[in-house]
Amino acid sequence: MEDFEKQDLMRVTEPAEELGQGQSAGAAEICIICGSTGKAGIRVISEFICEDCEMEIVRTDVQDAKYPYFIHQLKQIWYPKNA
Secondary structure (H helix, E strand, O other): OHHHHHHHEEEEOOOOOOOOOOOOOOOOEEEOOOOOEEOOEEEEOOEEEEHHHHHHHHHOOOOOOOHHHHHHHHHHHOOOOOO
16 A cells, blocks of 8 residues: 555655656646646646645635635546546
8 A cells, every 4th residue: 555655646846757748857847726837746646736735725624615626626636627
């Protein structure tokens, strides 16, 4: 299980060398939550979440108005746009 977790969730501190899906090596990551580019954050499966959004998601209560938005954006991890 440790290998599975390491493969699907990793801390990103610099742009990935091999991004795939049309992105060139060395390009800044694009956050699936806010759309900004950044170097620090996490990669979940094939999608990037910037450090600021990661912290906001963790601190957001389920009763908060932002919560459904985060859920909607995170669904992109499992349901690609072109599926």
